[in-house]
Amino acid sequence: MIRGKLKDILSLNGISIFIGIVGGIFGFVSIFINDWEYKIGVKWFALVVIVALFVILIMAKLAYELYTEIGLVRDRVIRVISYLPNSSTFLIDRNAYFEYSARVSVFYIDHDFQVELAQGYVQNIQDKFIQIKLIEFNNDFVNNYPIVIRQLNNNNSDVLSTLVIKNYIRYTE
Structure with missing residues (x-):
């Protein structure tokens, strides 16, 4: 740079x-x-x-x-546009932060706390969008937030707006 x-x-x-x-x-x-x-x-x-x-x-x-x-x-704010539950794929705006096959972590914002939702990777980069394929959901999140998972599967815009995608992997013990 x-x-x-x-x-x-x-x-x-x-x-x-x-x-x-x-x-x-x-x-x-x-x-x-x-x-x-x-x-x-x-x-x-x-x-x-x-x-x-x-x-x-x-x-x-x-x-x-x-x-x-x-x-x-x-x-720069990364906006999640939609979620395709059949293939566990997010569609986000294209930006310079993500490269092909880059690993990412997805967080859900719950009362100003970022709770890990899933981990994934950049599957495809299009002209205007990036597709992020989710590898695995966090078990704690699935157990503690079943309503959010259901709303996410229905492409609820309120839930999609509370997602944060970061281009690093969270350390897990």
Whole structure:
């Protein structure tokens, strides 16, 4: 992620913009410098300032790009569209978080607690949707939430909206 963003910033377009910004600043500052042969070597000082400005601008742009991308990732909500009980398959919106055959855990939200419902894997990725095949239901969930299971089999929209799908496997003892 960082390498890709840095490559975009250091492209020909990005470098041209940075050269223009630093050159403009340096041209404006050079109006006020009358003697370039001063004792401390104003030329060397100007070179250090130019290099420092390049580095600062590149780092600031990289930090901004990463901040905006992390903000997009954090705000993404995965919506379960439907459940096909015959094949134990969820249909969700397509997103960049899931790859083919990735293992997932499905949680049911019960009064702000996430209770594990099942484990599965990404079976198929379509143009707009992803199919998640459930491997096994959690026995505790099946025993404690039979009404939710029944509503899930009937594609109850309230139950589908309380499901959370995460791309990791929960540790079980």
